[in-house]
Amino acid sequence: MGLDDRKLAVLRAIVEDYVATQEPVGSKSLVERHQLGVSSATVRNDMAVLEEEGYIRQPHTSAGRVPTDRGYRLFVDRLSRVKPLSPAERRAIERFLVGAVDLDDVVHRTVRLLAQLTRQVAVVQYPSLARSSVRHLELVPISTTRLMLVMIADTGRVEQRLVELPAPVPAADVTDLRRLVNEKLVGSRLSETPPLVQALVEESAAHLRPAMTTLSTVLLETLVERHEERIALAGTANLTRGGLLDFQGSLRPILEALEEEVVMLKLIGEVESTTTRVLIGDENEIDNLRAASVVSTGYGPGATALGGLGVLGPTRMDYPGTIATVRAVARYVGELLAQN
Amino acid sequence: MGLDDRKLAVLRAIVEDYVATQEPVGSKSLVERHQLGVSSATVRNDMAVLEEEGYIRQPHTSAGRVPTDRGYRLFVDRLSRVKPLSPAERRAIERFLVGAVDLDDVVHRTVRLLAQLTRQVAVVQYPSLARSSVRHLELVPISTTRLMLVMIADTGRVEQRLVELPAPVPAADVTDLRRLVNEKLVGSRLSETPPLVQALVEESAAHLRPAMTTLSTVLLETLVERHEERIALAGTANLTRGGLLDFQGSLRPILEALEEEVVMLKLIGEVESTTTRVLIGDENEIDNLRAASVVSTGYGPGATALGGLGVLGPTRMDYPGTIATVRAVARYVGELLAQN
DNA sequence: GACTGGCACTCGTTACAGTCGAGTGCCAGG
DNA sequence: CCTGGCACTCGACTGTAACGAGTGCCAGTC
Numbered sequence: 078m079g080l081d082d083r084k085l086a087v088l089r090a091i092v093e094d095y096v097a098t099q100e101p102v103g104s105k106s107l108v109e110r111h112q113l114g115v116s117s118a119t120v121r122n123d124m125a126v127l128e129e130e131g132y133i134r135q136p137h138t139s140a141g142r143v144p145t146d147r148g149y150r151l152f153v154d155r156l157s158r159v160k161p162l163s164p165a166e167r168r169a170i171e172r173f174l175v176g177a178v179d180l181d182d183v184v185h186r187t188v189r190l191l192a193q194l195t196r197q198v199a200v201v202q203y204p205s206l207a208r209s210s211v212r213h214l215e216l217v218p219i220s221t222t223r224l225m226l227v228m229i230a231d232t233g234r235v236e237q238r239l240v241e242l243p244a245p246v247p248a249a250d251v252t253d254l255r256r257l258v259n260e261k262l263v264g265s266r267l268s269e270t271p272p273l274v275q276a277l278v279e280e281s282a283a284h285l286r287p288a289m290t291t292l293s294t295v296l297l298e299t300l301v302e303r304h305e306e307r308i309a310l311a312g313t314a315n316l317t318r319g320g321l322l323d324f325q326g327s328l329r330p331i332l333e334a335l336e337e338e339v340v341m342l343k344l345i346g347e348v349e350s351t352t353t354r355v356l357i358g359d360e361n362e363i364d365n366l367r368a369a370s371v372v373s374t375g376y377g378p379g380a381t382a383l384g385g386l387g388v389l390g391p392t393r394m395d396y397p398g399t400i401a402t403v404r405a406v407a408r409y410v411g412e413l414l415a416q417n
Numbered sequence: 418m419g420l421d422d423r424k425l426a427v428l429r430a431i432v433e434d435y436v437a438t439q440e441p442v443g444s445k446s447l448v449e450r451h452q453l454g455v456s457s458a459t460v461r462n463d464m465a466v467l468e469e470e471g472y473i474r475q476p477h478t479s480a481g482r483v484p485t486d487r488g489y490r491l492f493v494d495r496l497s498r499v500k501p502l503s504p505a506e507r508r509a510i511e512r513f514l515v516g517a518v519d520l521d522d523v524v525h526r527t528v529r530l531l532a533q534l535t536r537q538v539a540v541v542q543y544p545s546l547a548r549s550s551v552r553h554l555e556l557v558p559i560s561t562t563r564l565m566l567v568m569i570a571d572t573g574r575v576e577q578r579l580v581e582l583p584a585p586v587p588a589a590d591v592t593d594l595r596r597l598v599n600e601k602l603v604g605s606r607l608s609e610t611p612p613l614v615q616a617l618v619e620e621s622a623a624h625l626r627p628a629m630t631t632l633s634t635v636l637l638e639t640l641v642e643r644h645e646e647r648i649a650l651a652g653t654a655n656l657t658r659g660g661l662l663d664f665q666g667s668l669r670p671i672l673e674a675l676e677e678e679v680v681m682l683k684l685i686g687e688v689e690s691t692t693t694r695v696l697i698g699d700e701n702e703i704d705n706l707r708a709a710s711v712v713s714t715g716y717g718p719g720a721t722a723l724g725g726l727g728v729l730g731p732t733r734m735d736y737p738g739t740i741a742t743v744r745a746v747a748r749y750v751g752e753l754l755a756q757n
Numbered sequence: 758g759a760c761t762g763g764c765a766c767t768c769g770t771t772a773c774a775g776t777c778g779a780g781t782g783c784c785a786g787g
Numbered sequence: 788c789c790t791g792g793c794a795c796t797c798g799a800c801t802g803t804a805a806c807g808a809g810t811g812c813c814a815g816t817c
Binding site for chain 1: 565569573652654672673
Binding site for chain 2: 759760761762763766767768769
């Protein structure tokens, strides 16, 4: 059961070599490339133990060893330390993110940056609406029975929605409605709005009541419950690096999963704090992603997360480097949004 | 030079069989599957001519024939007629598009629908801002020196942008600014705004001048010149159908091109009218897409296009079916937006 | 003159046998 | 407990042969 230090060193070496070369690594090349201080025969014995414990496996007899998901897990947890970013990377991050003009811009730049630095698929969630508060609500009349509701959140997000009124509402009433919703809701967190919206209906004057009722329904439905979360994606072309060896031959399931916003949100959007999470292969709950690993983290000012971001790649990935990059980018983005 | 009717029929049969089976088609199987009324030897002679003229080619000696890009072109132009949609497809389109609550929703549903029906990659451009007109402009104070500018277009598009003011502006002035820009710009087409914005600066009162100047810069920059166009994408997983035979082995260039909004816009966003365009393989100006075909069209109320949409797939695609679907979807979307 | 049947030929695909070598497991000895 | 040595395994690669789909061409027929 107990793995002594040398066995751990062997595992580390296997992971590093395999990540670098993409080929099963044998005992001989191991001792050549790493100063393990023992012979290949000894390493072979260690490997046998590691295999027995499920950390590595042989693709076929008489081939080298490849780390299992479990092996990567051990590697990430105990055998690696986060690589410091190179100055070049730091510079790249700064250069990439300055000059962003609005939230969309920030998110798009971030996701591209992340894809580029990690050379993998990057996913960035827009700042969660549930964790934002209302900065302003605007009602724009489209016709006498239609309003465009626009909500601006303090994170810079802007959401719109068409409201079909039950009966024509004169312009003056629209002004009243606008004033009322703003008075009541501005400054409150979206997650806290439901009771406020309720109160809004009850307190409004009789002639505004019907309009306010539909308005509140829309507010609740769209802004609080429904697909209020959004994500941006970049770097899908990186999936094709490493031939078809990664992802056991077919990109299909991966591409499918990436297109399902719901799935992606579940993957990176569940963060509460800005800690980093690494999901390796099988650990992934989403079947389509069983052949992939995901490194994700929350970003936001301080330790509370406004949203999540991360990258997805083959289980055979450079975890220390990827983790470092993901964290660094998240930190920069958090700062950037805090200035807002 | 002249291809008689039978040779054309042979070409048509080759295209149809190849699209269906994905395998080079030989003279024998051709006469079996189609009632050409002649023997395989005759067909062989015809094929030799077709090959000489560049409409088909042999992957290698002693293999069947495969259409060339030129062959597909001839097929599309002269040998096929647009397939009428099946009732099921019609129903699918209607079912999919009713219940869309806002523009984002319409666009997303459309792109998914298109991907699903054609089983290919779908691209939908948001209604072009340049061809929209301003419905409302909103200025939301973030701080005394920062405004959030929100523009709502008649197509339902909402664009926002942060404005850094040169000096603090009191709330009353913001109200004035808001009134001024709305008075001047509402109802005008975005492409016509530059002179109006100019006039706006010149006509505004002295104390509003500095703020109005930056505001106008932002208006022009963001809303008129810059990345004002957006697109949505779906169905990338469909690229993996048909193994790696399509796209000559690598999805990489395709995925790369799909991620470049600029490239995609060039591809489907240049439409002026609602005519359908088919680009086959080589005809494509974008190198990365030389192995693919694109069927695109404009959509909009009437014959003027608000934006473009289309699908991208292997040159070996069901052109008649795809063209029919793309057109039908575009028409429905056009109608949907017209109701708006 | 156009079409057809027949036939020789091409060449990719598949199957099979044989070799090579990286890598292993095990064991006896230090 | 480590090491050198050795027999063994098995995938990767190579060469050869048989197969067959498909072609091009030609002489014969309507």
